[in-house]
Amino acid sequence: MTGIRRAVVASTALVxxxxxxxxxxxxxxxxxxxTRGVTTWSGVxxxxxxxxxxxxVVIGTLVFGAMFIAMFRFRKSRGAVAEKxxxxxxxxxxxxxxxxxxxxxxxxxxTDGMRTFYDTTGSQMTVKVTGYQWKWRYDYVDYLGKPVDKxxxxxxxxxxxxxxxxxxxxxxxxxxxxxxxxTYLLNVDHPLVVPIHTKIRFLVTGGDVIHxxxxxxxxxxxxxxxxxxxxxxxxxxxxGVYRGQCALLCGQDHGFxxxxxxxxxxxxxxxxxxxxxxxxxxxPTPAPAASSAAAPATAQVAAPARGGxx
Numbered sequence: 001m002t003g004i005r006r007a008v009v010a011s012t013a014l015v016x017x018x019x020x021x022x023x024x025x026x027x028x029x030x031x032x033x034x035t036r037g038v039t040t041w042s043g044v045x046x047x048x049x050x051x052x053x054x055x056x057v058v059i060g061t062l063v064f065g066a067m068f069i070a071m072f073r074f075r076k077s078r079g080a081v082a083e084k085x086x087x088x089x090x091x092x093x094x095x096x097x098x099x100x101x102x103x104x105x106x107x108x109x110x111t112d113g114m115r116t117f118y119d120t121t122g123s124q125m126t127v128k129v130t131g132y133q134w135k136w137r138y139d140y141v142d143y144l145g146k147p148v149d150k151x152x153x154x155x156x157x158x159x160x161x162x163x164x165x166x167x168x169x170x171x172x173x174x175x176x177x178x179x180x181x182x183t184y185l186l187n188v189d190h191p192l193v194v195p196i197h198t199k200i201r202f203l204v205t206g207g208d209v210i211h212x213x214x215x216x217x218x219x220x221x222x223x224x225x226x227x228x229x230x231x232x233x234x235x236x237x238x239x240g241v242y243r244g245q246c247a248l249l250c251g252q253d254h255g256f257x258x259x260x261x262x263x264x265x266x267x268x269x270x271x272x273x274x275x276x277x278x279x280x281x282x283x284p285t286p287a288p289a290a291s292s293a294a295a296p297a298t299a300q301v302a303a304p305a306r307g308g309x310x
Contacts, residue, residue: 035216038242038263040235042219044113051109055102117220120233123201127192128152131204131211131224131246134253138192141203143273150280151273157256158187165256186243191260195269199235209251215244215261223248236263 034049036042074080126141132154139152161184164171176184194200204213206224214221218234221244236242244259264272 037219038217038236038238038240039219040237041116041233042217044116045219048106048109048113052106055106117232120201120231122199123233124198125195125200126203127194127200128203128205129192129213129224130207131213131250131257132207133209133251134246134257136192136213136257136259137207140273140276148273149277151276153190155188155190155192155260157185157258158183158189161185161187162256183243185256186245186258186260188258188260191241191262193262193264193269193272194236195266196236196239196263197266199233201231201233203229203231205229210248211246211250211257212248213244213259214247215242215259217242218244218261221247236261239263239265 034046036046124145125143128139128141130137130139135154135156137152137154140148142148160176163169164173164176164184173184174182176182176187178187202213202222204222204224205228206226208226210226211224212221213224218236220232220234222230222232224230240263242261242263244261246254246257246259248254250257
C-alpha cells in the first residue's frame with residue numbers, strides 16, 4: 001500500500017511540475033503551458049486553461065489511483081472477497097453533486113470570459129483585417145475618435161522566407177533570422193503597427209475563402225469569413241513584435257501567410273500614422289507657369305492697290 005501511495009504522489013507531483021512551467025510571451029519549442037499573452041484580456045483564457053487542467057489532473061489522479069489500488073490491493077490472489085451491496089445513496093449523491101458543481105463553475109468562468117471578449121465598447125481604435133489567399137490586408141479605420149484616411153496595405157510572407165521555401169533553393173531555413181530569432185515562415189514584408197495601452201477593435205472578414213486570424217500573444221483567434229464581419233478587441237500592455245499564422249486550412253499556401261503585430265508606444269504610433277497619411281495624400285499638381293513676356297501682336301498689313309492699265 002505504501003508503494004502505491006508513493007507512486008501516485010510521485011506521478012501527481014511530476015505532472016504538476018511539468019504543467020506549472022513559466023509561460024512565455026512568445027510560444028517556444030517544448031513550451032508546456034499555454035502562453036500568458038501580452039494583453040489585458042489574455043490572462044482570462046490562461047487562467048481558465050490552468051483551472052481546467054488542474055481539475056483534470058485531480059480527477060485523473062483520483063480515478064486512476066482508486067483503480068490501481070482496487071486492482072492490486074484487492075485482487076483475488078490475495079484472497080479478497082467482493083462486497084455484496086450494489087448501491088450506496090450517500091456515495092451516489094456525492095459523485096453526482098461534485099461533477100455538477102465543477103461543470104457549473106467552469107461554465108460560469110467560460111461564459112464570463114466570452115462576455116468580456118466580445119465587448120468592444122469603448123474602443124479607441126479600429127482596424128479592419130481581411131484575409132486573402134494567401135496574404136492579409138490591414139485597413140486603419142479610426143484612431144482616438146478621428147477617421148483615418150487611406151491608410152491600408154497588404155501584408156504577405158517576407159522575401160527571404162519565400163525564396164528559401166522554394167523547392168531546390170538550397171537555402172537553410174534555420175538561417176532565416178531577425179536578430180537571434182528564427183523567423184522562417186513567420187515574418188512579413190509589412191507588419192501591422194498598433195499602439196500599446198489602447199483598446200483596439202479588430203473587424204475580421206474574408207475576401208475569398210475562410211481564414212482564421214490568430215496571434216497567440218493576444219489570447220484569441222477569430223475566423224475571417226467572406227460576407228461576415230467578426231469583431232474582437234485587444235489592449236496590448238507591452239511593446240514588442242508578436243507573431244501568428246492563419247489557423248484555418250485555406251488552400252495550398254495556407255502555411256505561408258504569417259501574421260506580425262508590432263506594438264509601439266503611442267508617440268511612435270502617432271508619428272508612424274502621420275507619415276502613412278502623408279504618404280497616402282496625393283501631391284497637388286502645380287499649375288503651368290504663365291509666360292513672363294507677352295507674345296508680340298501680329299500686325300495687319302493692307303494689301304497694296306493694283307495699278308490701272310494705260
